[in-house]
Amino acid sequence: MSATEQGTPTRSATADREIVVSRTIDAPPELVFEAFTDVRHLSRWWGPEGFTTTTRAFEFRVGGVWDFVMHGPDGTDYQEWITWTELAPPERISMLHGETRDDPNAFESVLTFEPDGAATRIEMRTVFPTRELRDEAAEKYHAVESGRQTLGNLAAYVTETVRKR
Numbered sequence: 001m002s003a004t005e006q007g008t009p010t011r012s013a014t015a016d017r018e019i020v021v022s023r024t025i026d027a028p029p030e031l032v033f034e035a036f037t038d039v040r041h042l043s044r045w046w047g048p049e050g051f052t053t054t055t056r057a058f059e060f061r062v063g064g065v066w067d068f069v070m071h072g073p074d075g076t077d078y079q080e081w082i083t084w085t086e087l088a089p090p091e092r093i094s095m096l097h098g099e100t101r102d103d104p105n106a107f108e109s110v111l112t113f114e115p116d117g118a119a120t121r122i123e124m125r126t127v128f129p130t131r132e133l134r135d136e137a138a139e140k141y142h143a144v145e146s147g148r149q150t151l152g153n154l155a156a157y158v159t160e161t162v163r164k165r
Contacts, residue, residue, distance in 0.1 A: 047153070064083065085108075094110045
């Protein structure tokens with residue numbers, strides 16, 4: 001019997017390196033998942049409030065890459081690079097995210113899409129290589145609030161745009 005089955009909470013081995021953000025979106029998992037699979041959707045909502053995205057390359061498949069620039073509201077450009085490491089439509093996406101392909105500080109993110117009645121509960125669990133990198137992301141880049149805003153942008157996009165089809 002595991003510790004959780006016995007009623008004793010367990011702590012993830014990566015808990016001190018994680019940032020976890022979740023949200024319930026008023027749309028079925030297939031539609032929420034679809035917003036990640038096509039660059040014409042993804043480029044319209046990705047990022048925190050006030051940011052825009054320019055895609056240089058996009059191939060949504062395991063081993064495929066999304067190479068893009070996020071443009072901050074203050075005019076700062078952020079080089080970004082994602083490779084998809086696992087795709088299980090419409091339940092799960094895993095990816096490695098950094099500034100470039102060989103970024104030693106790249107972090108892993110797992111997104112899960114769970115039905116919640118007619119809605120979807122999406123969870124974005126990000127694991128950084130070190131606690132210090134997690135802390136820097138949280139403090140310098142406001143990663144928790146940025147993650148919440150990104151999922152808020154996704155929710156608005158899916159409910160206002162994709163569902164109208």
